[in-house]
Amino acid sequence: MSVLELNKSNFDETIAAGDTLVDFWAVWCGPCKMQSPIVDAFAASQNTIKVAKVNVDEEMELAQRYGIMAIPTLIAFRDGQVINKKTGLSSAEEIEAMFR
Amino acid sequence: MQETSFDIIVLGGGPAGISAALTARARGRSVLVISNPAGTSSLWKAHRIDNYPGMTGMSGSEMLEKMTAELQALEIPSITGRATGVMPMGKSFMVSVGTDVYTAKSLILATGSAQPKAYPGETELLGRGVSYCATCDGMFYRGKNVAVIGTSTDAEEEADFLRKIGCQVEFFDRARAKNYEILGGERVSALRADGAEYPVDGVFILRDTVASGVLLPSLALEGGHIAVDRGMKTSVAGVFAAGDCTGRPYQIAKAVGEGNIAALGADAYIKENGS
Numbered sequence: 201m202s203v204l205e206l207n208k209s210n211f212d213e214t215i216a217a218g219d220t221l222v223d224f225w226a227v228w229c230g231p232c233k234m235q236s237p238i239v240d241a242f243a244a245s246q247n248t249i250k251v252a253k254v255n256v257d258e259e260m261e262l263a264q265r266y267g268i269m270a271i272p273t274l275i276a277f278r279d280g281q282v283i284n285k286k287t288g289l290s291s292a293e294e295i296e297a298m299f300r
Numbered sequence: 301m302q303e304t305s306f307d308i309i310v311l312g313g314g315p316a317g318i319s320a321a322l323t324a325r326a327r328g329r330s331v332l333v334i335s336n337p338a339g340t341s342s343l344w345k346a347h348r349i350d351n352y353p354g355m356t357g358m359s360g361s362e363m364l365e366k367m368t369a370e371l372q373a374l375e376i377p378s379i380t381g382r383a384t385g386v387m388p389m390g391k392s393f394m395v396s397v398g399t400d401v402y403t404a405k406s407l408i409l410a411t412g413s414a415q416p417k418a419y420p421g422e423t424e425l426l427g428r429g430v431s432y433c434a435t436c437d438g439m440f441y442r443g444k445n446v447a448v449i450g451t452s453t454d455a456e457e458e459a460d461f462l463r464k465i466g467c468q469v470e471f472f473d474r475a476r477a478k479n480y481e482i483l484g485g486e487r488v489s490a491l492r493a494d495g496a497e498y499p500v501d502g503v504f505i506l507r508d509t510v511a512s513g514v515l516l517p518s519l520a521l522e523g524g525h526i527a528v529d530r531g532m533k534t535s536v537a538g539v540f541a542a543g544d545c546t547g548r549p550y551q552i553a554k555a556v557g558e559g560n561i562a563a564l565g566a567d568a569y570i571k572e573n574g575s
Contacts, residue, residue, distance in 0.1 A: 230396035
C-alpha cells in the first residue's frame with residue numbers, strides 16, 4: 201500500500217475506519233530519516249494497514265492533539281482510536297506488533 | 301555533498317576506534333569514524349603512560365594526538381558528534397548523528413568505558429518528556445519549562461538552542477547536582493535534583509555517550525559491557541566491539557588489539573555478505 205501524506209483536513213477521515221499507522225516526523229530529525237524507509241517498506245509489505253505520515257512542522261495542531269513530545273513517534277489507530285503509541289526508532293517487527 | 305555511505309562505521313575515536321579504522325583502511329575498506337571531541341576520551345586525561353610499547357612516558361593527550369594524526373595522514377574521514385541511534389536494515393546499518401544519517405555495511409563500537417546508568421524515571425518517561433536530543437525534540441517544548449542535565453561537552457550549546465527557540469531552561473551540570481530523579485506519570489511533571497524539586501514539562505539528558513542498550517536495543521550486554529566473542533563479534537550480526545566498552549582491563553594495548561581484530565572481523569563479514 202502506498203504511503204499517504206496527512207494534514208488537518210484529511211486526517212480524521214483517513215483514520216476513522218480500519219487500521220492506520222501514522223509516522224510523525226520532521227525534516228531536521230536524524231532518527232526520523234532512519235524511520236522513514238522502514239515505514240515505507242512496511243507499507244509496501246502488506247495490504248491491510250493504511251500507512252501515513254504527518255510532518256509535525258506543518259501540522260503542529262495534530263502533533264499537539266496526540267501529545268507528541270518527541271519524534272519519530274508512531275501511532276497505531278484502529279477505527280479512529282489510538283491502540284498503541286511508540287516513540288523512538290522502531291523496526292518492522294515492532295511496527296507489526298503494534299497492531300496485534 | 302559529503303559521502304554518507306561507507307563499508308564500515310567506527311563509533312569512537314580512542315585507541316580501539318583508531319586501530320580499527322587503520323586496519324579497515326589497510327584492508328581497502330571505506331571507513332568513517334564518529335567520535336566525541338578528543339578531550340572527552342579517558343585516555344586524554346591520563347597523566348603518563350608507561351606500558352605501551354614504543355611510546356613510553358607519554359601523556360595520554362600526546363598519545364591520542366599522535367594516534368589521531370595517523371587517521372588524518374591517511375585522510376580517513378571522521379566527524380565529531382554523538383551517535384544517538386543505530387538501526388539494522390538487513391544488509392546495512394543506519395547511524396544517526398544529530399540531524400544526519402550515515403549508512404554502513406558493518407559497525408565497530410569502540411565507545412569507551414563510560415556506560416551511563418539511567419536515572420530513576422528516565423527509561424520509563426523516555427519520549428514522554430525525557431529526551432536525548434535538544435535539536436530533535438526542542439520545538440515540542442516552546443514556551444515551556446525544561447531542565448537540561450548536561451554532562452556532555454556540547455550541553456551548553458544545546459541548552460542555548462533551547463533558550464533560543466523559546467524554552468525556559470534550568471541547566472544542571474556536575475557542579476550543580478549529583479543525584480537526579482525524573483518524576484511523572486503519563487508525562488514528566490518534575491525533576492528532583494539533590495532533593496530539590498523543579499516542576500518541568502521536559503528533561504533533556506545530554507551525556508557524552510548514549511548507553512549501548514539505548515543505541516542498539518538488540519545488543520547483548522554482560523555486566524554492563526558489550527558482550528563479545530574472541531573475534532570481537534557482538535550478539536548482532538555485522539556489529540563488532542572493541543576496547544573499554546567490552547570490559548576490563550581498561551588498557552591501551554588491549555584496546556588497540558581488539559580494534560584490530562574487530563576490523564578484520566568486519567572486513568570478513570562484508571566479504572561473506574557479497575562485497
